[in-house]
Amino acid sequence: MTPLEYDRARIWHPYAPLGNPPPVRMAKAASGTDIILDDGRRLVDAVSSWWCVAHGHNRPEITGAIRRQSERLSHVMFGGFTHEPAVELAERLAAIAPDGLDRVFFADSGSISVEVACKMAVQYHAALGRPRRCRIVALKGGYHGDTSLCMSISDPDGMHTLFKGIMSRQFFAEKPATRLGGKWRADDISSLERILLENGDEVAAVICEPVFQAANAMWFYDAEYLRQARRLCDATGTLLVYDEIAAGFYRTGPRWAHERSGTVPDIMTVGKALTGGHITLAATLVSGKVADTVSGGSPGAFMHGPTYMANPLACAAACASLDIFGKNDYEAMSLGIGEAFRRELSGAECLPNVADVRIEGAVAVLEMRKPPRRDEIERTIDAHGVWLRPFGNFIYSMPPLVTDGRTVARIAGAMLDLAASPPGETDSSGFHE
Ligand SMILES: Cc1ncc(COP(=O)(O)O)c(C=O)c1O
The missing domain is CATH 3.90.1150.10 (Aspartate Aminotransferase, domain 1)
Incomplete structure (x- = not known):
């Protein structure tokens, strides 16, 4: 053959x-x-x-960074160890993240970073004595990855319907209809509003791809939706998660697609272009409020830890990628x-x-x-x-x-x-x- x-x-x-x-x-x-x-x-x-x-x-800057890092430390378990590329990358991500999102969980793919974001939201509410708040509200037309939890928050009529039986049940708000830059239609938010008002005591977080629904819908919606979502989340004690894995790092113009809204999420996921496409890495960026609450609850430890978490080669590649982003x-x-x-x-x-x-x-x-x-x-x-x-x-x-x-x-x-x-x-x- x-x-x-x-x-x-x-x-x-x-x-x-x-x-x-x-x-x-x-x-x-x-x-x-x-x-x-x-x-x-x-x-x-x-x-x-x-x-x-x-x-x-x-890019020679990135392949060179991977090569140099491989001569020192290709991998070490992140349980019990840390290393310079991880610390440098965390500091640099915090510096460009939305205000206050300066706590970092490194994941090995975009899907895992989304799983981590959702688990973090659930553990946050558990720490506050609200164990019932363990469901996620997502948007129809969205896509967040192929692992089980990610499937359960991606478009319910999309490609994952075969697996409904193994998915946890989530809530879905209607896909925002107002085009980016279009005339805001107030009823665009009513579906999300209804879910949060009627079922808020079961909801840990709202997740969305800000402004740009990529892999399912290729749809750009107006940033006013994010302002309204932020307002509703604040009013109902719900966390807001932005999945910037596809749209982040300037894909739609600004560094983060959500910048157009002037809002700040509680948790944000980044991946894909983070290493300039040279090696897999993603990150979940978390606010101090969420991180401190999770850490202050029981068991305190955040219950996730992939084998290749914060792989040094990937972190070095991401630092080199951020250098290139910074110079142009x-x-x-x-x-x-x-x-x-x-x-x-x-x-x-x-x-x-x-x-x-x-x-x-x-x-x-x-x-x-x-x-x-x-x-x-x-x-x-x-x-x-x-x-x-x-x-x-x-x-x-x-x-x-x-x-x-x-x-x-x-x-x-x-x-x-x-x-x-x-x-x-x-x-x-x-x-x-
Ligand atoms: C918005 C968004 N979230 C999550 C993912 C999943 O990322 P990965 O394929 O790295 O697991 C993707 C992949 O296309 C995506 O577009």
Whole structure:
């Protein structure tokens, strides 16, 4: 068997069947915005390898930091030890986090950081003598990861319905309908308000992807929703959790998507671009009020501890990534990519199969009436040398934040070509992301 044949027969890929998956390509290397295949062809990574490769692939500053760290300390259990990269990273995250979120739990993936955020909220209420407050309110259209708790707070009609039987029951508020920057519709908040007023004594926290619902809906909603949510959480003693894993680190323009609202959450999760997409790491940032309450309760210890917690290689990579973020105007870079997409995709809304066009920061979305066909996706990728990964009815790009205008034009050309191609009837593009 060739390596590709072996892969096809034996190795699962995300959201794909074993044995007959959609085609996979053999990546040999990557550099800048490009993924380089074994036959030498280059594909522009128009989705930043699921939105994490913020500075481009294989940045020498980050690979160098990982190499140097590996010569000293590749790993040590975080139970009973600490190390410089973890301490440095915690300090630096606290410095750029929203006000007061200066307590840090390091997790090994975004999903785990969300699990930690929810468990922290439950343990907070338990410490205050409110053990009944152990459910989460999430938003329809949201996505927070694939582990069991994360599935239970992701869109209830999304891809996880098969697993309802093992999920804990949570509350779901309606997806906010007011578009980002649109005229605020007061009834947008009424669903969340009703849940908190009627069931607040069971709710530990409200969680949302602030402003940008990514992996399920590719939807940008108005920041007023967050102000209203903050007000309701304060009134009902509920914690507010922002999941900035997809939107954080300038993806939608500002460093944190929620900055537009002027609100501060009690807990926030970050991941993906944290290490510039070089190695897995996420973090749950927690306010002193929550951390002190958890620590002051029984058992005091926060009950979570992954084997690879605060892995030194990952922490060193994240510090190097934060250096790069600090040396460049990433907000301007992100907005510049948005401007280029706006130019290059103008007129897309006139294509018969395009239902809506949404562009914010370095995110460009064509919402289709019918999904693109699998063979058309493959043809487009090969013809344009642009790696796209449409899902559901969405053809979208979230390229590395260092992508230049010419490359954005190439990506937009590929998106338009695919959007104009004959559509499929049902989604055959891979269910997710
Ligand atoms: C908003 C959000 N939260 C959580 C996750 C889960 O992160 P991970 O895939 O690193 O577990 C994702 C992944 O796409 C995400 O977009």
